[in-house]
Amino acid sequence: MASPLVGTKLYRPQPRRGLVARPRLSERLERAAEARLTLVSAPAGFGKTTALTAWLAVRPQQDGVAWLSLDEGDAQAASFWTYVITALQGVAPDVGAAVLPLLQSSRAPSEATLATILNELGASPHQLYLVLDDYHLADGPDIAAGMTFLLHHLPPQAHLVISTRADPDLPLARLRASGDLVEVRAADLRFTLAETSAYLTDTAGLELTSDAVAALETRTEGWVSALQLAALSLEGRPDADAFIDHFAGDDRYIVDYLVEEVLSRQPEQLHTFLLQTSVLDRLTAGLCETVTGRPGGGAVLEALERQNLFVIPLDDHRRWYRYHQLFADVLQAHLHRERPDEVADLHRRAGGWYEQAGEPGPAVHHALAAGDVDHAADLVELAIPQLRRDRREATIRGWIEGLPEELVRRRPVLAIGLVGALMAGNDFADVEGRLRDVERWLPALRAGEPLPSEIVVTHQDEVARLPAAVQLYRAALALIGGDLSGTVRHAERAIALSVDDDVIPAGASALAGLAHWTSGDLEAAHRRYAASLGGLQSAGHLSDVLGCTIALADIRIAQGRLGDALATYQAALQLAVRRSGPPLRGTPDMHVGIAQIALERGDLETARQQLRRACDLGEHLGLPQYPYRWRATTAVLRESEGDLAAAMDLLDEAQRVYIGDFSPDVRPLSARIVRVQLARGDVDTAMQWAGAHGPAATDDVSYLHEFAHLTVVRVLLAEYRLRGSEARLDEADALLDRLLASAENGGRRGSVIEVLTLQALTHQARGDLTGALARCERALTMARPEGHVRVFTTEGEPLAALVEACRRPTAREASDHGAPGRRSARTGGGLVDPLSARELEVLRLLATDLDGPGIARHLMVSVNTLRTHTKSIYAKLGVTSRRAAVRRAQQLDLLSTPSGR
Amino acid sequence: MKHTARGSSHRSGHYRIRIEGRLDPRWVTRFAGMTLAPEDDGTTVITGPVVDQAALHGLLRTLRDLGLPLVSLTRTPTDDPYA
Numbered sequence: 012m013a014s015p016l017v018g019t020k021l022y023r024p025q026p027r028r029g030l031v032a033r034p035r036l037s038e039r040l041e042r043a044a045e046a047r048l049t050l051v052s053a054p055a056g057f058g059k060t061t062a063l064t065a066w067l068a069v070r071p072q073q074d075g076v077a078w079l080s081l082d083e084g085d086a087q088a089a090s091f092w093t094y095v096i097t098a099l100q101g102v103a104p105d106v107g108a109a110v111l112p113l114l115q116s117s118r119a120p121s122e123a124t125l126a127t128i129l130n131e132l133g134a135s136p137h138q139l140y141l142v143l144d145d146y147h148l149a150d151g152p153d154i155a156a157g158m159t160f161l162l163h164h165l166p167p168q169a170h171l172v173i174s175t176r177a178d179p180d181l182p183l184a185r186l187r188a189s190g191d192l193v194e195v196r197a198a199d200l201r202f203t204l205a206e207t208s209a210y211l212t213d214t215a216g217l218e219l220t221s222d223a224v225a226a227l228e229t230r231t232e233g234w235v236s237a238l239q240l241a242a243l244s245l246e247g248r249p250d251a252d253a254f255i256d257h258f259a260g261d262d263r264y265i266v267d268y269l270v271e272e273v274l275s276r277q278p279e280q281l282h283t284f285l286l287q288t289s290v291l292d293r294l295t296a297g298l299c300e301t302v303t304g305r306p307g308g309g310a311v312l313e314a315l316e317r318q319n320l321f322v323i324p325l326d327d328h329r330r331w332y333r334y335h336q337l338f339a340d341v342l343q344a345h346l347h348r349e350r351p352d353e354v355a356d357l358h359r360r361a362g363g364w365y366e367q368a369g370e371p372g373p374a375v376h377h378a379l380a381a382g383d384v385d386h387a388a389d390l391v392e393l394a395i396p397q398l399r400r401d402r403r404e405a406t407i408r409g410w411i412e413g414l415p416e417e418l419v420r421r422r423p424v425l426a427i428g429l430v431g432a433l434m435a436g437n438d439f440a441d442v443e444g445r446l447r448d449v450e451r452w453l454p455a456l457r458a459g460e461p462l463p464s465e466i467v468v469t470h471q472d473e474v475a476r477l478p479a480a481v482q483l484y485r486a487a488l489a490l491i492g493g494d495l496s497g498t499v500r501h502a503e504r505a506i507a508l509s510v511d512d513d514v515i516p517a518g519a520s521a522l523a524g525l526a527h528w529t530s531g532d533l534e535a536a537h538r539r540y541a542a543s544l545g546g547l548q549s550a551g552h553l554s555d556v557l558g559c560t561i562a563l564a565d566i567r568i569a570q571g572r573l574g575d576a577l578a579t580y581q582a583a584l585q586l587a588v589r590r591s592g593p594p595l596r597g598t599p600d601m602h603v604g605i606a607q608i609a610l611e612r613g614d615l616e617t618a619r620q621q622l623r624r625a626c627d628l629g630e631h632l633g634l635p636q637y638p639y640r641w642r643a644t645t646a647v648l649r650e651s652e653g654d655l656a657a658a659m660d661l662l663d664e665a666q667r668v669y670i671g672d673f674s675p676d677v678r679p680l681s682a683r684i685v686r687v688q689l690a691r692g693d694v695d696t697a698m699q700w701a702g703a704h705g706p707a708a709t710d711d712v713s714y715l716h717e718f719a720h721l722t723v724v725r726v727l728l729a730e731y732r733l734r735g736s737e738a739r740l741d742e743a744d745a746l747l748d749r750l751l752a753s754a755e756n757g758g759r760r761g762s763v764i765e766v767l768t769l770q771a772l773t774h775q776a777r778g779d780l781t782g783a784l785a786r787c788e789r790a791l792t793m794a795r796p797e798g799h800v801r802v803f804t805t806e807g808e809p810l811a812a813l814v815e816a817c818r819r820p821t822a823r824e825a826s827d828h829g830a831p832g833r834r835s836a837r838t839g840g841g842l843v844d845p846l847s848a849r850e851l852e853v854l855r856l857l858a859t860d861l862d863g864p865g866i867a868r869h870l871m872v873s874v875n876t877l878r879t880h881t882k883s884i885y886a887k888l889g890v891t892s893r894r895a896a897v898r899r900a901q902q903l904d905l906l907s908t909p910s911g912r
Numbered sequence: 913m914k915h916t917a918r919g920s921s922h923r924s925g926h927y928r929i930r931i932e933g934r935l936d937p938r939w940v941t942r943f944a945g946m947t948l949a950p951e952d953d954g955t956t957v958i959t960g961p962v963v964d965q966a967a968l969h970g971l972l973r974t975l976r977d978l979g980l981p982l983v984s985l986t987r988t989p990t991d992d993p994y995a
Contacts, residue, residue: 054976054977054979055976055977055978055979056979176976176977177976234979236979262933262934262954263933263934263935263936264933264934264935264936264939264956264978264980265933266978266979267935267936267939336977337978337979340942340977340978343942344938344939344941344942347941347942348938348941351941
């Protein structure tokens with residue numbers, strides 16, 4: 012990413028000397044300090060940049076000005092925002108530091124990311140101006156939404172300044188109406204007669220009659236570029252009046268006329284230099300020398316700048332320049348007319364220079380302009396592997412789509428590169444056709460054998476990758492098409508065909524894992540995901556490792572293996588914190604996962620801490636599903652705390668931020684919402700859902716619909732309790748029997764426990780206490796090894812009563828947490844044997860600097876009594892030292908005073 | 913007049929674009945495939961086939977970047993390119 016060209020984009024042009032004072036323009040721009048957006052919108056050559064730089068030069072010293080010159084590449088969101096943040100960091104170093112690395116991998120920043128940046132801007136003590144020059148080059152759907160959001164939420168000390176040739180796609184009317192917009196348009200930028208006179212006389216040093224000045228002003232209409240050219244044409248010309256007469260009487264396109272004048276007055280070599288270098292977007296000494304074939308490029312550029320010949324410096328060191336657009340256009344027209352045969356060769360030389368300089372982007376551009384499509388294709392092929400590693404899929408796509416179609420058809424490496432880029436952008440339309448093209452060539456692409464003449468491969472190493480890559484993309488297509496067995500088949504082939512590569516097998520394994528998961532084969536899914544995780548770790552794709560971890564843990568949770576799920580998350584967290592540098596994307600997701608497990612175990616305190624830690628890390632660090640998962644898990648916490656209204660609100664929010672992906676939706680949000688509704692006693696709404704959206708009680712059971720079916724059972728039970736209809740109970744029982752069989756078959760222990768508790772309830776409802784207790788006991792026994800608690804606390808009093816009647820140690824723990832709505836005294840903190848109030852007091856004093864006798868005196872007990880207390884405390888906490896006791900107490904948050912919220 | 917088929921707005925067409933100012937015919941190399949005709953009122957008419965909407969917008973952008981004010985734009989029936 013870092014290249015010399017980057018610095019030039021951030022370079023703030025210096026104000027020119029000898030500028031004409033334009034007070035009414037300055038006055039208008041002064042208002043920018045009060046506005047969100049200052050818009051300078053006018054065609055090329057009206058002096059937008061000059062006006063802005065002159066105004067910025069008189070800002071108070073402490074104001075921060077971030078300047079960004081945009082180009083076409085910035086129409087892509089990732090590039091645009093990366094540069095914006097980089098520019099802002101020049102004046103506010105802390106802005107976007109955490110967010111920057113994330114932008115390179117994702118396509119567009121989320122609102123959460125932008126909000127982070129806005130908050131950081133809000134912390135600035137000074138006024139901040141972000142100036143976006145040549146905005147018309149970047150304006151487009153990709154960035155418009157983000158820019159609108161940014162504008163809407165700008166803190167008062169931040170101001171946006173946009174310089175453009177076309178009005179941007181932003182809510183200008185609204186900003187105008189609310190007084191948040193300062194506009195400078197062509198009419199404002201045109202030079203008045205007085206200003207024209209001042210320019211020609213003072214700045215250009217010409218001696219002209221007022222009639223001559225008026226004639227020039229009329230002809231140029233105050234267009235400053237034209238004025239500049241006119242001044243250049245008049246320099247040292249003895250027949251100024253004749254020239255002006257002729258000029259005023261001619262109606263040719265003014266720039267054309269004047270540039271031709273100026274050009275014709277240049278010495279031969281300079282004339283040639285100008286024409287030949289007009290093919291370049293940017294100019295630097297070495298590049299110009301290569302293109303013109305003559306030395307001394309640097310001196311020429313400096314001379315051009317001195318003469319004010321439309322060369323604009325792009326940095327302080329005078330290394331890079333560019334031509335003013337209008338000038339370049341006319342120069343190019345002259346080039347094509349005077350030296351048409353040279354044009355291709357000029358581009359070729361420019362492309363060669365960029366290749367040497369290691370800049371494939373411009374090299375490809377010039378190769379294409381030279382008509383060397385094959386060479387351009389070669390360059391793209393060679394650049395693909397690095398671009399792929401950098402996740403710059405959109406760049407790959409752009410370059411390949413810029414090549415002629417039939418060329419891409421003949422180059423399997425390009426075709427596959429395009430397929431990968433298309434799929435990364437969720438654009439599946441053409442993929443099938445292109446895959447088939449590549450597959451046709453595969454048999455001929457055996458290692459060591461000469462290629463058939465019809466196809467071209469430049470990057471030999473990439474050939475080895477092709478067969479596996481094709482199978483990988485086929486697996487993905489199969490998954491999207493719902494062909495699960497096809498997915499696994501192609502994934503296995505991809506793995507088998509992989510040579511010296513971790514990434515393709517990891518991707519293939521994950522796809523196979525998804526397929527298995529969707530079909531309910533959890534053990535197979537876990538195996539695949541584990542393989543994928545290993546591959547990703549070897550390849551160093553750590554954020555993907557975290558993403559994979561979520562799938563692995565979710566599968567273990569479905570299997571009831573809470574301990575394994577927790578270990579998975581903890582291992583991933585270790586990985587995430589071990590590295591140096593900014594925090595890894597996906598880290599907060601790990602904390603949410605740990606919270607989820609803690610909630611299953613009834614450990615509300617740990618859940619709270621973990622969710623808080625996730626929050627502190629920030630939503631912008633989360634994976635795409637993070638906003639949803641955080642809210643859904645916090646909803647469970649609120650439910651466990653008895654705050655059903657809050658739980659409901661969170662689930663509603665979760666619904667709004669939900670992003671579907673390819674993982675199976677095994678806990679549909681709508682069913683979760685219904686469960687909370689039932690807990691609130693809102694049976695009617697729940698019944699409506701069951702009727703309209705829920706699976707029928709008689710539908711086939713499957714892993715995918717298990718959660719919804721279990722919700723339906725609860726609805727039936729609630730309906731029975733409300734209406735007393737036995738039929739509902741029968742339906743529930745029948746469904747539960749089938750669900751039990753399915754869950755046992757699928758190895759889903761957690762679901763088995765849940766089914767058993769519901770069966771216990773239906774038996775209880777029928778008055779069959781023995782049957783109820785038997786099932787409850789079995790559930791408790793199954794729950795003990797992994798510590799499932801929550802499943803017993805969500806069904807209220809009826810189940811609580813059964814649990815208590817079973818009288819097991821785990822039963823005591825479950826009953827301690829009570830039914831939702833019944834707040835238990837917060838003494839135990841999730842311990843099997845909770846500490847007494849007195850013991851808690853002692854514990855708090857253990858956390859202070861007091862020694863043993865000191866604590867005893869404070870409590871007004873003997874040292875012996877104290878020793879008894881501490882022994883009991885240590886036993887209950889499972890520790891053997893004071894320090895360990897204090898640490899454990901901190902983990903369990905036992906040291907805060909018990910005054911409640 | 914022939915009835916234009918539905919969807920033809922996305923296919924190629926002939927356009928007449930009038931700009932303010934006289935553009936020398938040599939600029940024709942910049943607008944490949946089009947003709948430039950200066951008119952008596954100080955405007956220039958650029959006429960010719962444009963392959964699709966994207967190409968049209970590209971052409972308009974070039975005119976914009978040259979600072980040539982747009983006066984009017986019409987699509988003419990393809991079987992009458994000299995209209």
